[in-house]
Amino acid sequence: MQNIPKNVFTFTIPFIIFTLISTTYAAVNSTTYATALSKSLLYFEAQRSGRLPYNQRVTWRDHSALTDGLEQGVDLVGGYYDAGDHVKFGLPMAFTVTMLSWGVIENGDAIKKAGEFEHALEAIKWGTDYFIKAHTSPHVLWAEVGDGDTDHYCWQRPEDMTTSRRAHKVDEANPGSDVVGETAAAMAAASIVFRKINPHYSHLLLHHAKELFEFGDKYRGKYDESLEVVKSYYASVSGYKDELLWAALWLYKATDNVDYLQYTIDNALNFGGIGWAISEFSWDVKFAGVQILATQLLMRENNKEHKKTLEEYHSKAKHYICSCLNKNNNGTNVDRTPGGLLYVRQWNNMQYVSSATFLLSLYSDFLKSTNQLLHCPKQSSITHEQILGFAKSQVDYILGANPMNMSYLVGYGSSYPKRVHHRSASIVPFRDNKAFIGCTQGYDNWYGKVDPNPNVLVGALVGGPDFEDGFSDDRGNYVQTEACTYNTAPLVGVFAKLNELEGIEEGPKDYSFSIASSK
Ligand SMILES: *[C@@H]1O[C@H](CO)[C@@H](O)[C@H](O)[C@H]1NC(C)=O
Numbered sequence: 001m002q003n004i005p006k007n008v009f010t011f012t013i014p015f016i017i018f019t020l021i022s023t024t025y026a027a028v029n030s031t032t033y034a035t036a037l038s039k040s041l042l043y044f045e046a047q048r049s050g051r052l053p054y055n056q057r058v059t060w061r062d063h064s065a066l067t068d069g070l071e072q073g074v075d076l077v078g079g080y081y082d083a084g085d086h087v088k089f090g091l092p093m094a095f096t097v098t099m100l101s102w103g104v105i106e107n108g109d110a111i112k113k114a115g116e117f118e119h120a121l122e123a124i125k126w127g128t129d130y131f132i133k134a135h136t137s138p139h140v141l142w143a144e145v146g147d148g149d150t151d152h153y154c155w156q157r158p159e160d161m162t163t164s165r166r167a168h169k170v171d172e173a174n175p176g177s178d179v180v181g182e183t184a185a186a187m188a189a190a191s192i193v194f195r196k197i198n199p200h201y202s203h204l205l206l207h208h209a210k211e212l213f214e215f216g217d218k219y220r221g222k223y224d225e226s227l228e229v230v231k232s233y234y235a236s237v238s239g240y241k242d243e244l245l246w247a248a249l250w251l252y253k254a255t256d257n258v259d260y261l262q263y264t265i266d267n268a269l270n271f272g273g274i275g276w277a278i279s280e281f282s283w284d285v286k287f288a289g290v291q292i293l294a295t296q297l298l299m300r301e302n303n304k305e306h307k308k309t310l311e312e313y314h315s316k317a318k319h320y321i322c323s324c325l326n327k328n329n330n331g332t333n334v335d336r337t338p339g340g341l342l343y344v345r346q347w348n349n350m351q352y353v354s355s356a357t358f359l360l361s362l363y364s365d366f367l368k369s370t371n372q373l374l375h376c377p378k379q380s381s382i383t384h385e386q387i388l389g390f391a392k393s394q395v396d397y398i399l400g401a402n403p404m405n406m407s408y409l410v411g412y413g414s415s416y417p418k419r420v421h422h423r424s425a426s427i428v429p430f431r432d433n434k435a436f437i438g439c440t441q442g443y444d445n446w447y448g449k450v451d452p453n454p455n456v457l458v459g460a461l462v463g464g465p466d467f468e469d470g471f472s473d474d475r476g477n478y479v480q481t482e483a484c485t486y487n488t489a490p491l492v493g494v495f496a497k498l499n500e501l502e503g504i505e506e507g508p509k510d511y512s513f514s515i516a517s518s519k
């Protein structure tokens with residue numbers, strides 16, 4: 001990404017225009033969800049940094065960044081490149097892994113049925129193996145390798161990289177409770193995923209998660225105040241309190257130790273967990289995720305004594321869901337494009353859409369298992385089918401049911417973005433041409449080409465259309481054509497769920513929320 005913060009934390013005041021959209025867009029059927037699921041997992045292989053394994057399926061990529069950490073005497077080889085560049089940014093990488101893990105925890109059986117379980121585990125483990133390396137002592141976490149400024153000056157394949165690979169850490173003197181909290185959450189969530197399959201690994205992850213949480217809680221601070229290099233790229237605008245609540249809840253889920261639950265109850269108010277009514281969920285702002293996780297705990301008998309506070313979290317979760325459904329009072333709903341897509345902001349809007357589809361699907365599950373209806377300020381008695389139907393409408397839009405008739409999931413369907421803002425996808429594969437391509441040579445010879453990228457970045461979800469459903473497939477248009485790992489991550493579980501449902505009961509039928517759209 002360019003050197004403007006990826007997330008500008010502002011509130012927009014929507015004005016409501018009701019538009020009836022016709023449903024003449026291409027239909028999306030169940031085989032498509034299975035295909036989308038398979039493709040989405042390939043994307044994580046394309047983003048791999050480090051030494052690639054024998055079974056690497058994305059073969060236009062090769063080994064890269066094999067000396068990461070060397071300057072600092074630490075082995076930081078591995079992990080994921082964030083987007084179209086080659087910086088390893090700890091905060092969004094950890095959020096990506098948390099979301100992948102949550103998707104597997106909630107939809108593991110559906111992912112198995114689609115034959116993608118192994119690939120999903122590999123995608124998670126590629127991240128957690130790296131976090132284990134990055135957590136070199138109880139109170140040290142390496143939070144970034146490389147830096148945006150020097151990285152963005154070059155347009156190179158990762159295999160040729162000549163930019164600085166300096167590593168940056170947080171520690172007691174330079175705290176970063178947000179990146180530490182998110183990494184704790186990712187490792188705790190992944191420990192649940194691996195509990196039965198690989199108990200030793202699961203135990204190791206949990207050990208790191210507990211230590212990290214203790215570190216992040218005891219030495220409090222925003223990581224962008226400790227690390228100048230993250231400021232222009234992934235500043236933690238919402239602070240670290242959401243990540244601490246999030247980490248504590250994940251640790252509670254992973255351990256059943258009530259101390260972690262008590263932490264989220266005791267800090268519910270002063271950390272904003274039950275104060276913030278919010279309509280976005282992202283690598284920066286976790287409150288809606290915290291609120292949905294807390295809501296799920298209401299289903300457990302043993303949490304009765306905390307019911308009152310958990311219900312307060314639930315009430316804020318409802319605010320988030322109602323705002324996505326456009327059923328809150330004026331001014332607190334998420335905008336929509338005329339084609340019906342949730343619209344939070346111009347730059348990489350799809351990240352908010354994919355994270356919303358995931359939370360909507362979980363809330364739908366919650367209503368179903370507790371036999372409840374959702375009551376929003378502008379409409380009461382909303383069913384779990386309606387909520388899932390709305391999530392499905394967003395997924396279908398992503399896959400091509402939209403005014404551009406284009407899939408925003410790369411490599412899916414017949415029409416998709418061909419000029420993704422992505423260094424290695426836009427340059428001849430290393431496998432075919434090993435001749436070194438220098439820093440600015442990539443800009444001169446590849447960046448400005450009007451031809452499609454030589455490599456298809458299958459499974460990447462790009463930034464997506466503007467507020468009027470328009471999209472310009474131009475490599476320089478990074479606001480729309482760049483993809484990030486945390487865009488695709490929440491979709492993995494949702495694709496699996498929709499695939500399973502279509503197979504069993506032909507899916508949700510009530511699309512009432514997908515018809516009326518506001519902008
Ligand atoms: C909300 O917006 C609608 C449509 O513009 C308007 O008719 C209604 O009066 C507004 N309600 C409030 C409470 O502002």
Ligand SMILES: *[C@@H]1O[C@H](CO)[C@@H](O)[C@H](O)[C@H]1NC(C)=O
Pocket residue numbers: 024025026403404405
């Ligand atoms: C999308 O497909 C519909 C239905 O086939 C068609 O009417 C419309 O013109 C297409 N839009 C674009 C931008 O190609």
